Amino acid sequence: xxxxxxxxxxxxxxxxxxxxxxxxxxxxxxxxxxxxxxxxxxxxxxxxxxxxxxxxxxxxxxxxxxxxxxxxxxxxxxxxxxxxxxxxxxxxxxxxxxxxxxxxxxxxxxxxxxxxxxxxxxxxxxxxxxxxxxxxxxxxxxxxxxxxxxxxxxxxxxxxxxxxxxxxxxxxxxxxxxxxxxxxxxxxxxxxxxxxxxxxxxxxxxxxxxxxxxxxxxxxxxxxxxxxxxxxxxxxxxxxxxxxxxxxxxxxxxxxxxxxxxxxxxxxxxxxxxxxxxxxxxxxxxxxxxxxxxxxx
Numbered sequence: 001x002x003x004x005x006x007x008x009x010x011x012x013x014x015x016x017x018x019x020x021x022x023x024x025x026x027x028x029x030x031x032x033x034x035x036x037x038x039x040x041x042x043x044x045x046x047x048x049x050x051x052x053x054x055x056x057x058x059x060x061x062x063x064x065x066x067x068x069x070x071x072x073x074x075x076x077x078x079x080x081x082x083x084x085x086x087x088x089x090x091x092x093x094x095x096x097x098x099x100x101x102x103x104x105x106x107x108x109x110x111x112x113x114x115x116x117x118x119x120x121x122x123x124x125x126x127x128x129x130x131x132x133x134x135x136x137x138x139x140x141x142x143x144x145x146x147x148x149x150x151x152x153x154x155x156x157x158x159x160x161x162x163x164x165x166x167x168x169x170x171x172x173x174x175x176x177x178x179x180x181x182x183x184x185x186x187x188x189x190x191x192x193x194x195x196x197x198x199x200x201x202x203x204x205x206x207x208x209x210x211x212x213x214x215x216x217x218x219x220x221x222x223x224x225x226x227x228x229x230x231x232x233x234x235x236x237x238x239x240x241x242x243x244x245x246x247x248x249x250x251x252x253x254x255x256x257x258x259x260x261x262x263x264x265x266x267x268x269x270x271x272x273x274x275x276x277x278x279x280x281x282x283x284x285x286x287x288x289x290x291x292x293x294x295x296x297x
Contacts, residue, residue: 006078009071011038012050016068020058076146080279092124096281099131099138099147101204102223106243107268110167111292112151118288126281132223134204142273148282149289153266163269166293170242170265173257178234182255191261193237200227200236 011028014035018024021032028035036053043049050064060068079095096119105112116128131147135154141147143160157163173194175181181193198218219236221227224244231238232253248254270289272282 006075008038008042008045009075011035012042013068013071013075015039015051015058016060021053073144073146080145092122092126092281092284094279094281095127095129095148096285097129097131097146097148098285099133099141099150099152101135101138101152102132102225103241103244104151104268106241107167107169108243109293110268112289114292115285115288118292119285122284124281136204138271142271145273148272148279149285150271151268152271154269154271160274161271162274163271164290165267165269166289167268168265169268171239171263172242172245173237173262174231174240174245174248174254175237175257176232176234176248176254177252178232179237179255181237181257186258189257189259189262191259193257198236200230200238202227202239 011024011030014027015021015024018027021035024035025032039051039053046067048063049061050067051058051060076095076097100112104110120126120128131141133141135152136156138147138150138152139154139156139158139161142150143158151166153169154163175197179197181189181197200219200221202224203220203222219230221230224240227238227240228245228248230236231240232248237257242256245254245256249256270286272286
């Protein structure tokens, strides 16, 4: 149910997120000509063009980029408003926006899939939205309301959010079978190797063993898959969660550089905005996460 709706803004946001009119017609369930009329009406109401369309394809104008961000935020607020009113009727509806860092699904002791299944097994009309981002971006998304729940190793905690530690993640330094250290004697594996070989790190969490945190990386990646790829090249050492790197260890492609100062643990937390009254869908999902986390502990 949409108690408040704006067809013009909905069409505009859909066109932007679908990359043009063609795919937007399927998302909206209306024809391209109808979408075109709505975009034209929006531009007439605003008094400026929000996008260019034609043989050169679809692209936002400078004002259109600003308008899109504001329209997206407004529509999300409207959907949350609808859901909050429906909560009073006891109906689980609206959106549940979950944010996380990559590879969370494999975290030992934290069966996220079980929590999602537990939530969805209830009768509901909830639209799930799952996004992957850095802890810094997730913090901003929580504060702005673009995300309801986030799971990450939040090192820099802010007063606007509430954090609950749910599990830990072990990390080790890895090299591939093409790296000079792959066949090195275990006595050669010391922290000193980090000054002798190029290191690849994550852009959002430039993590190396805490004692060596000041070392600058020679390559930066945005996610674990990219990290594994550069490690596999044989040109870099890189840090991976133990649960994520295991498949390469088992296949013989990677070696974990096993030294007490070359492994460490990070704590994962569940973060939400501090609030006296949360939407029912959010509260239920939080309860489901804690239930499966305690069961796995």
